[in-house]
Amino acid sequence: MSVINYITQIQFGFGALETLKSECERLGIKSPLLVSDAGVRAAGIVDRVLAQLGADGKAGVYDQTPPNPNEQAVRDASAQFHDGGHDGLIAVGGGSSIDLAKGVAVSARHEGPLRKFALIEGGAANITAATAPLIAIPTTAGTGSEVGRGSVLILDDGRKVGLISPHVVPKSAICDPDLTMGLPPLMTAATGMDAIAHCIETFLSPLFNPPADGIALDGLRRAWSNIELAVSQPGNKDARLNMMSASMQGALAFQKGLGCVHSLSHSLGGINPRLHHGTLNAIFLPAVVKFNSSAATVVEEAKLERLAQAMGIAGGDQVVPELASMRERLGLPSGLAELGVGEELFGRIIAGALADHSHKTNPKDASEQDYRDMLEASM
Ligand SMILES: [Zn+2]
16 A cells, blocks of 8 residues: 555555544544445445444444535535534545535535535635545545545536635545445446546646646556456456546546536536436547547647557547447447437537536637537437
8 A cells, every 4th residue: 555645645555444543633533424325335335434433433424415416415414514513524435425525525614605616606715724624535436536626516506516626625535446346337337437538638638737647648548458357357456456546546637627528527417417427428538539639739749649558559540439439348328319318408518518617628619519519429
């Protein structure tokens, strides 16, 4: 196990969960509220976390995180945080539980509705150091939210927005691949494609951040060569370790921003919260990367060639077909139609994508018609 310090202090490796008690002590958390979901609790992982805290721990548990967390869930968990006299949060789960816990960490220590803190409403400055301390323990490998400075939540008005601030970054991330060993194949595939989307999109973002580019390319290399193994051999420890690393790396890197894969999937996920974020990203990736392949910075810096090198494929012109082929090999849905998403939703999806924070860091400016073309190609 290694200790990595890059924005967040990260305990990484098999057995990392054993550091939980000392991490609570380091952060001065005496009475944490665990934020999780019913599935993670049923899998016994919440009990494993509670066992690490010991019998003297005054921990509470909120296990009702919805698949796409919303403002009502933030209110409910915040009320439990206050009523229980808690002084910190431990998120145990996938991106949904971690993002919800981030929302609770902000709203438990700041007045006002969530939209006041949304990036799109200029709310970043309203998030202060008063934010409650959070330890994030991922149980999936994809979102990387344990090291990310954003939380994506659905507001009462239906918009899916990002709360983005350095204060939202968990004070500690405990990445123990052992917690992902029981993840079913389809969930391993969908969350893994989210990690791949993060690495690719942030690498293609035109912002200047060479360290992030290096981290993203290495993350892509690990994910691309291990995702099928993790799906076909769920007990393969090496594959699980590499997927968890790729997930962490994607999110360490995406401080550089994401692109149209995420502006589209954030928007559609807000319209239909039952759709899985990683699955949507897998569907949007080929059309968006094809659109971006003619962007000036992508061409000048031979970025498709560098992606191909990381993926271990023949050349830059193979990236788009390989993305589509990987989605198929993993058994993920072939397109939006299979998910029941029809053209009648395009107008709403496009409006949401144009307003999303990831829209601005796409390497090529996407117009309404460009988005329509990408959606049609993703059917
Ligand atoms: Zn994502």
